[in-house]
Amino acid sequence: MSLPTDRVLPELHRLLTAMEQCQEEIDRGPRQLRARGQTTAARQQALDDRKQALKQLRLLSDQKSLQLKSNETKLGDLRGKLNQASSNREFDAIKVQIEADQVANSVLEDEILEALEKVDLAQVDIRRLEEELAAAKVEEERYGKQIAAALPELEQRLAGLQTDLAEVETRLPPEVVPAYRRLVQAHGAGALAAVDNATCTSCYVRLTPQNAVSILQGQMMFCRTCGRLLFAADETAG
Ligand SMILES: [Zn+2]
Structure with missing residues (x-):
């Protein structure tokens, strides 16, 4: 290489800087791919959490529905007893009990409705989270392919710079x-x-x-x- 002596150090500096930039570009790909992988994992986690929550909501609404059914059976029994009451006192006591149970059932019905609304909302959420997860997976795969495609050219450029550097380094005085x-x-x-x-x-x-x-x-x-x-x-x- 016909490089004037006073250009040796600036040229070394230029080559070392270019190598660092090239290496940084090579390292950036996997780093950003990892970040995308973390996004995918976070979305998967959010979806799993929401599915788990939906399961709990369904369980709760099923339990309440079961409770309602059993209460209604009990109410039916009480109404039967009301007709067979042997005294006014017994009649009044059963009537009070029936009224209390009706109030309790009405509360339960409201709670069941509320639980079913939450189930609906969770299902909407889950569909949205599934779409977001799918998009994150597509993006991760696309980026992985992109950096894999760019790598050979970057490695080639780095190797070329290394060759040039070694050549210019031979121009350094041995004591340096x-x-x-x-x-x-x-x-x-x-x-x-x-x-x-x-x-x-x-x-x-x-x-x-x-x-x-x-x-x-x-x-x-x-x-x-x-x-x-x-x-x-x-x-x-x-
Ligand atoms: Zn200094």
Whole structure:
């Protein structure tokens, strides 16, 4: 590669930055797919909960209906007894009992109606939740296919960048390489910092005028404050 010496560090910085962006794009897919999976699971849970609640509502309304039936049988018996009452006192007592039971049954009937309304509402809810779950599943599958389709191109791009990087790295002076490797390991593209207006753009500490001039002349040096490998900011860029 015919790269001028003073372009080696900016080019390394560009390649490392592009690799980070590419890697981020590769990692983003599975991350967002997991988020969609969580949405699907949450909707499944909401549906299961609502189905369970519906079961309880039906049970309750069945119990109350059964109770009503048994009360009505009891009322029938009481009415029979009323006709056979042997005294006025007994007659009055049975009549009071019948009236009380009628009130109780009327309350029960209201409760049954209310329970049935809740059953209807729950059924509407369940249909809506089923639709939402189906939509979440479709979206999860669509996104899974999308990221699987995009992955080969991203991996290819990353591999190309890695090849270019290795090539440019051969242009580093050997004595700089170990520190460069440690910095890249720790900071990625942030291993290299542009010097702009005689200031390190990583730690924003000003360089001595002499060091600033050396950087402009393409000399390799590390920032005395943050340790980054410094290069002159591209005057034409940005
Ligand atoms: Zn610095």
